[in-house]
Amino acid sequence: MQPLIDNARSFGQRPEEFAELAEGQSPQVLFITCSDSRVVPALITGARPGELFELRTAGNIVPPHACAHPTAEAATIEYAVEVLGVRDIVVCGHSHCGAVGALVRGDDLTAVPAVRDWLAHATPRPAGAAEDPEVAEGVQSHVLTQLLRLRSYPCVARRLTEGRLALHAWYYEVHTGAVRAHRPQSDTFESL
Numbered sequence: 001m002q003p004l005i006d007n008a009r010s011f012g013q014r015p016e017e018f019a020e021l022a023e024g025q026s027p028q029v030l031f032i033t034c035s036d037s038r039v040v041p042a043l044i045t046g047a048r049p050g051e052l053f054e055l056r057t058a059g060n061i062v063p064p065h066a067c068a069h070p071t072a073e074a075a076t077i078e079y080a081v082e083v084l085g086v087r088d089i090v091v092c093g094h095s096h097c098g099a100v101g102a103l104v105r106g107d108d109l110t111a112v113p114a115v116r117d118w119l120a121h122a123t124p125r126p127a128g129a130a131e132d133p134e135v136a137e138g139v140q141s142h143v144l145t146q147l148l149r150l151r152s153y154p155c156v157a158r159r160l161t162e163g164r165l166a167l168h169a170w171y172y173e174v175h176t177g178a179v180r181a182h183r184p185q186s187d188t189f190e191s192l
Contacts, residue, residue, distance in 0.1 A: 018049065027053040030080040032146070033092040034060045034099065038174045041092070053080045059099030059142070060091060062149040063121045074153070081155040081165065089156070091146045092170040092179075093139040104128040104138040136171070140189050143169045144182065 031041045032055045041047065041054055055076045063071050080086045093100065099119060102109060103126050109116035124145065128138025147167050150156050159165035169182035171189045180189035 021050050025050050025053070025084065027051055027080075027084060028087050029053065030055060030077065030084075030086045030089045031092065032057070032060055032062060032077075032089065033172075034058065034094055034097060036094060036097065036174075038096075039092070039094050039172060044092075044172060044179060053084060053086060055080075058115065058118055059097065059103075059122055060093055060146060061099075061118065061121050062091070062146040064149060065153045077150070077153055078155055081153075081159055085164075087164065088166050088168060089150060090168045090170055091143050091150070092172055093143040093146075094172040095134040095136060095139065095174045097135055097139050100126055100128075100139045100142050101133075101135045103142070104132075104135055105130045134173075134175070140169075140171050140182070143171060 027050060029047075029052055031045070031052045033039050033041055035056045035058050041052055045052065053076075055073060057073055061073075062077070063073050065074060067074065077089075080089070099115075099122075101107075103119055103122055106125075109119065122142060122145070126135075126138035126142040126145070128135055128141065132138075147169050150167060151160065156165065156167075160167070169189075171180045171182075172178075173180075179192050181192050182188070183190050
């Protein structure tokens with residue numbers, strides 16, 4: 001923890017670098033990804049403060065829009081689209097994902113009921129080989145399901161129809177740093 005504290009102390013010593021951020025934000029991209037500590041959106045994209053609006057959830061799950069109660073995820077998506085006017089939404093899954101791996105393998109999650117109930121939002125169960133430690137196929141099919149889920153949000157559907165929003169599916173390889181994007185024409189994930 002001490003190295004993190006030391007960096008936080010020195011980080012606050014450069015206020016001139018951040019002064020204009022106090023005037024507001026206007027990110028062009030909503031980046032939805034997993035809470036996994038190995039996935040760092042700003043590092044992957046090279047984004048500076050104010051350039052990405054991030055939504056991090058276990059397994060980069062986008063819950064159904066029609067949930068019984070509003071969710072923080074739905075509020076974040078709505079705010080990004082309606083208030084900030086983002087032009088792009090990226091859903092980025094990653095290799096070695098514990099959440100998707102648990103779904104692919106059908107792990108017993110009774111010891112972690114909140115995790116089990118959250119992962120229930122990921123239905124249908126992602127395809128993939130249970131023995132694959134990277135769970136590449138499972139993660140990639142899961143990311144595409146989340147894009148479909150995004151399309152059910154009224155604000156997203158409207159902006160897509162108006163041509164003011166684009167959706168992107170990415171797959172990040174933790175073990176190589178490579179990023180692959182889904183190409184609808186070939187229905188494959190290819191290097192950026």
